[in-house]
Amino acid sequence: MVTIGWNAQRFPGASDHHVLEEISLLKSERLAVLPIDSYDLGPELSIVDEHEYGGEYDTFTFGSWSSHVLANGSGADSDVAFRPHEGSLSLTELGKRLPTIMSLVAAHFPLDRLQWVRIFALREGIIAPHVDFLEWAKPGLRVQVPLRTSEESLHSENDTVYHIRRGEVWKIHSTDPHSARSTATTARLSLCLDFAESEEPLAIRGDVPATQPVLLPERPEVGAAELEELIDSGRHFTPETMRAAFRPFAALHFERRAHATAAFDWYLEAARRTGDEDMVAKAQAFRRYCIEKRGDGEAFVW
CATH class of the missing domain: 1.10.1720.10 (L-proline 3-hydroxylase, C-terminal domain)
Known part of the structure; x- marks a missing residue:
């Protein structure tokens, strides 16, 4: 559970009561902040911008959303439909072209439980509210780390809408209804890591102290x-x-x-x-x- 001690911050106009109430209800959790500026990601993010997407999840998405697989259980670029798997992780051809991003993953996250490495791109688009892992009896652990984003890019969970900053590591509570939207014309690129054993703590190395509060946009009541x-x-x-x-x-x-x-x-x-x-x-x-x-x-x- 996210703790109120994060000093959550609302975009202008929020009351303290609403801020504390929404943070206390939020099940997704900021686990860490990575030293993202230590990595020269620009050239590799440009490769992702140009990478083609096969439309595997078009049912859920509106506008421009795409998923790009860097590593999975087979190493095949065509293997794009998420599912739990046994065995080791293999780089895809795209993953081999992105050594800096993969070095970020290896430097900060445990690889023994890691099953999928993907980058989600969202530009002037929205994902329908959905629940992940409905297809399987045992959910995994999913984290996201924005590599390029802006405050126009938002996540939601149940009643709460929040923003994930660049370099923040968030455990996404995927088994409650959640969504994402970006109105930005430049694609938000978010690293998505799926681990086995959702109940096991995730040991993250080399993180830096969180100095900024969680951002929650102000939302008036529906007229x-x-x-x-x-x-x-x-x-x-x-x-x-x-x-x-x-x-x-x-x-x-x-x-x-x-x-x-x-x-x-x-x-x-x-x-x-x-x-x-x-x-x-x-x-x-x-x-x-x-x-x-x-x-x-x-x-x-x-």
Whole structure:
């Protein structure tokens, strides 16, 4: 659990009560801060910018989001669908081209439990609220370390929205509904490390003291009129536009005080205004796929 002793900071306009309340509810945790400026990452981040993405997780994403695998269980560039695995970690061709980033990983993290090394790129995009590891009985431990970011890039968990600074190591509580959004035109690039044994402490080496508080953006309450306008947009849904129409529903909880899963409640109500039972069923199925139940390798078809 994140401790209040972090001296959480809100963007302008927040009350102390709301700051402490949200931090106390946040299950994701800042584990450490890395000396990120000790690494010359610029040339390798440019390689990631140019690297192609196969669209494995397009169901969850809107705008520009991509996943780039540096190391996995097989070493194959085509092996991009996350899953737990046994055995050693192997570099992909992309990972071999990024020795500085991989040296950062090796210098600061235990490699014996490490199963996947990826970089997530997010630019003018959003990830639908979702729960990770639904496909497997035993979740792993996932951490993210932004290598390039700005305050326009945000994460969310349940009711709370927060910003992860460059070089901060965050344990992401992936089994509660969570999301991410960036409105920046330059891609946020975040190192994602997946470890086996989620209950075991993660020994991080060579970190530096955290000197800055956690950043929480101020979010006013949802206005009745704006919410009604959003839900009433469902009257214009068609089977062809339903997918794209979900994006503003997912975005609203980054701007207003609302739970991440409220996006699905609003979206379902909007779908009901079509009077089309098939579209209502599709909205219900999308909620189930994102946050309730899905099988290993199961794909959602719009």
